[in-house]
Amino acid sequence: xxxxxxxxxxxxxxxxxxxxxxxxxxxxxxxxxxxxxxxxxxxxxxxxxxxxxxxxxxxxxxxxxxxxxxxxxxxxx
Numbered sequence: 001x002x003x004x005x006x007x008x009x010x011x012x013x014x015x016x017x018x019x020x021x022x023x024x025x026x027x028x029x030x031x032x033x034x035x036x037x038x039x040x041x042x043x044x045x046x047x048x049x050x051x052x053x054x055x056x057x058x059x060x061x062x063x064x065x066x067x068x069x070x071x072x073x074x075x076x077x
Contacts, residue, residue: 019048025056032057 020028024046031037032053039050039057046053055062 019052020046020056028053028056 028042028046031042032039037045039053042053043050
């Protein structure tokens with residue numbers, strides 16, 4: 001059963017589910033690359049989870065994790 005909210009497409013800042021803007025993501029990446037900030041400190045600063053910071057800093061890792069989960073569940077179907 002599909003919900004109506006699933007079919008609504010929001011652009012950019014209209015989507016309130018997004019916790020970081022594109023500008024925030026760029027700043028987070030830059031801060032982390034300096035070595036002066038940890039995932040934990042950035043998460044506290046931006047009031048988001050450490051996992052969101054990790055996904056922002058390293059999107060390739062996030063893609064691999066999603067693929068691994070997808071393949072894992074295929075084995076059970």
